[in-house]
Amino acid sequence: MSTTAALTRGGRAEAWAGRAFVAPALLLIAVFFLFPVLAGFLLSLTDFDLYGVADPSAVRVVGAANYAALLRSSVFWRAFANTLVFVVVGGPLTVGAALGTAVLVSARATRLRGLFRTLLFAPVVATLVAVAVVWRYLYHPRFGFLNELLGLVGIEPVNWLGEPKTAMLAIILLAVWKNFGFSMVIFVAALQAIPEHLYEAARIDGANAWQQFRRITVPLLGPTFLFVGVTTAIGYFQLFSEPYVLTSGTGGPLDATLSVVLHMYKEGFRWWNIGYAASVAFVLFAVILVFTLLQLRLRPRGER
Amino acid sequence: MSRRWSSVLVHTVLVALTAATLFPLLWMVSASLMATGESMSTPPPLLPASPTLAHYRDLFERLSLGRSLANSTLIACLATFFSLLFNSLAGYAFAKLRFPGRERIFAGLLALLVIPAQVAMLPLFLLLRTMGLVNTVWGVVIPSMAGIFGIFLVRQYARSIPDELLDAARVDGASEWRIYRSVVLPLLRPILVTLATFTFMGTWNDFMWPLIVLTDDSRYTLPVALANLLGEHAQDTELMMAGAVLTVLPVLALFAVLQRQYIAGITAGGVKE
Numbered sequence: 001m002s003t004t005a006a007l008t009r010g011g012r013a014e015a016w017a018g019r020a021f022v023a024p025a026l027l028l029i030a031v032f033f034l035f036p037v038l039a040g041f042l043l044s045l046t047d048f049d050l051y052g053v054a055d056p057s058a059v060r061v062v063g064a065a066n067y068a069a070l071l072r073s074s075v076f077w078r079a080f081a082n083t084l085v086f087v088v089v090g091g092p093l094t095v096g097a098a099l100g101t102a103v104l105v106s107a108r109a110t111r112l113r114g115l116f117r118t119l120l121f122a123p124v125v126a127t128l129v130a131v132a133v134v135w136r137y138l139y140h141p142r143f144g145f146l147n148e149l150l151g152l153v154g155i156e157p158v159n160w161l162g163e164p165k166t167a168m169l170a171i172i173l174l175a176v177w178k179n180f181g182f183s184m185v186i187f188v189a190a191l192q193a194i195p196e197h198l199y200e201a202a203r204i205d206g207a208n209a210w211q212q213f214r215r216i217t218v219p220l221l222g223p224t225f226l227f228v229g230v231t232t233a234i235g236y237f238q239l240f241s242e243p244y245v246l247t248s249g250t251g252g253p254l255d256a257t258l259s260v261v262l263h264m265y266k267e268g269f270r271w272w273n274i275g276y277a278a279s280v281a282f283v284l285f286a287v288i289l290v291f292t293l294l295q296l297r298l299r300p301r302g303e304r
Numbered sequence: 305m306s307r308r309w310s311s312v313l314v315h316t317v318l319v320a321l322t323a324a325t326l327f328p329l330l331w332m333v334s335a336s337l338m339a340t341g342e343s344m345s346t347p348p349p350l351l352p353a354s355p356t357l358a359h360y361r362d363l364f365e366r367l368s369l370g371r372s373l374a375n376s377t378l379i380a381c382l383a384t385f386f387s388l389l390f391n392s393l394a395g396y397a398f399a400k401l402r403f404p405g406r407e408r409i410f411a412g413l414l415a416l417l418v419i420p421a422q423v424a425m426l427p428l429f430l431l432l433r434t435m436g437l438v439n440t441v442w443g444v445v446i447p448s449m450a451g452i453f454g455i456f457l458v459r460q461y462a463r464s465i466p467d468e469l470l471d472a473a474r475v476d477g478a479s480e481w482r483i484y485r486s487v488v489l490p491l492l493r494p495i496l497v498t499l500a501t502f503t504f505m506g507t508w509n510d511f512m513w514p515l516i517v518l519t520d521d522s523r524y525t526l527p528v529a530l531a532n533l534l535g536e537h538a539q540d541t542e543l544m545m546a547g548a549v550l551t552v553l554p555v556l557a558l559f560a561v562l563q564r565q566y567i568a569g570i571t572a573g574g575v576k577e
Binding site: 010011013015016017018021022024025026028029030032033034035036037039040043051053101104105107109110111116117118119120121122123125126128129130133134135136137138140142143144145147148177181185186188189198234236237240241244245248249261264265268269274276278281282284285288289292295 | 307308310311314315318321322325326327328329331332333342344345346347348389391392393394396397398401402403404406409412416418419420421422423424425426427428429430431446447449450451452455474480481484505508509511512516526527528530531534535539542544545547548549551552555556557563566567570571
């Protein structure tokens with residue numbers, strides 16, 4: 001047998017093995033993700049509801065009626081506006097806190113960097129439901145530590161989760177605390193990649209700490225900023241568990257913390273308005289898609 | 305500013321920030337050990353007057369959270385096992401085995417990453433319902449048995465495996481399965497530890513999907529059971545804190561052991577993106 005023949009034979013075995021090895025994962029993803037996504041789009045064009053769950057033959061195609069209803073629904077717009085506030089306020093706060101702590105952790109003077117990094121990261125791995133339960137008590141109007149702290153500087157007790165004006169702020173604070181560590185470790189890694197000699201040169205030229213930060217650190221962190229910012233925004237658009245736990249699944253008070261996903265959950269899994277809920281999911285997808293494409297457009301040329 | 309002063313300043317700020325960050329977790333542990341109603345006084349106490357494990361006993365004996373602990377453990381272990389198996393097979397094949405259409409299929413998978421999981425949830429629920437998997441362990445586990453991110457993670461790592469090594473094994477007459485089993489898997493060990501940590505913690509901490517799929521409280525995972533408990537026992541602060549400790553302690557302990565691999569996994573996915 002010639003070498004080429006053996007290689008072709010080996011190549012064929014390799015190709016078959018390749019197909020066989022990717023098959024289980026691809027099959028699972030196709031059946032339990034891709035198919036549901038496509039089915040979801042079709043569902044969003046129907047009036048699938050509680051009666052449809054009982055008898056699928058009763059389901060009718062209604063075209064874009066769900067999308068039209070959604071755009072007319074004040075509850076949807078409320079949820080959308082709340083989510084947008086969460087993304088626009090919570091996102092920059094999270095990224096800012098992450099950058100600030102990352103700079104401190106990687107400062108030249110800092111000892112025990114690994115320890116600080118690990119401890120500051122702990123909220124990221126903690127179960128969201130559990131820590132949201134804890135924060136619910138920290139926000140307690142009478143016995144909560146937050147009001148206790150504010151009382152020290154003479155601020156009157158706030159009914160954080162009871163007032164529509166402060167409830168979303170309470171959700172944002174929890175989210176910033178829970179998530180900043182994630183972006184922080186990415187910033188720390190990016191900061192370590194900046195060559196030390198750039199700072200040395202700047203110091204020789206008489207640049208102070210702020211000027212070094214402004215002229216060296218910030219520009220060189222550009223791509224990381226973009227990545228962290230967009231990842232955070234995409235994650236924050238999917239807000240669900242924080243308001244669910246802090247407001248007992250209502251999104252209250254007065255829908256002040258109702259998010260798009262919580263709206264979808266309530267409509268789909270509590271009231272079984274599945275067709276309508278599917279259309280909410282696809283509007284969310286569209287918004288997230290715009291953000292993702294924005295990231296791809298903003299990425300410097302030459303990168304993937 | 306002198307170097308010494310800036311060092312003192314940096315450390316003061318860092319220690320203060322770290323203390324503030326850890327405060328909710330430390331208070332959770334402290335309050336879980338307080339007597340009933342003790343935490344609800346003014347000013348709120350920081351430490352229990354006489355620590356008690358009564359609330360933990362209550363959780364297991366009266367509220368059967370032990371069952372939820374078992375459910376969570378079983379679900380996280382099953383998801384981790386299957387995700388390691390299927391994602392390592394696929395990730396390795398996408399990196400190292402030549403077959404027609406490989407690059408196109410992989411690019412297609414990556415494109416699917418932009419779709420948020422919530423978009424699939426309603427039809428997936430209906431699908432699992434017709435398969436009789438709603439309110440079962442498998443209903444929770446199946447969607448996390450294979451994942452695009454996991455495949456991507458393994459593929460990036462597997463690309464560094466030298467082809468000569470695989471070819472040498474082929475010349476020796478080893479089957480492709482045998483090569484995967486005895487050559488590739490040992491080499492993938494570090495990334496598989498990272499993937500296992502991600503999957504275990506991800507399924508353990510997940511809330512929305514188990515909340516949707518599990519309808520019977522005997523089947524609840526810990527986060528779902530805890531959210532449910534809050535409905536009836538919101539006034540029992542100390543009991544709720546014990547439940548919160550029970551829920552986060554396993555993942556925090558796991559993180560304490562595997563934090564290096566875990567953080568390395570995040571930065572590998574983030575910076576090189």
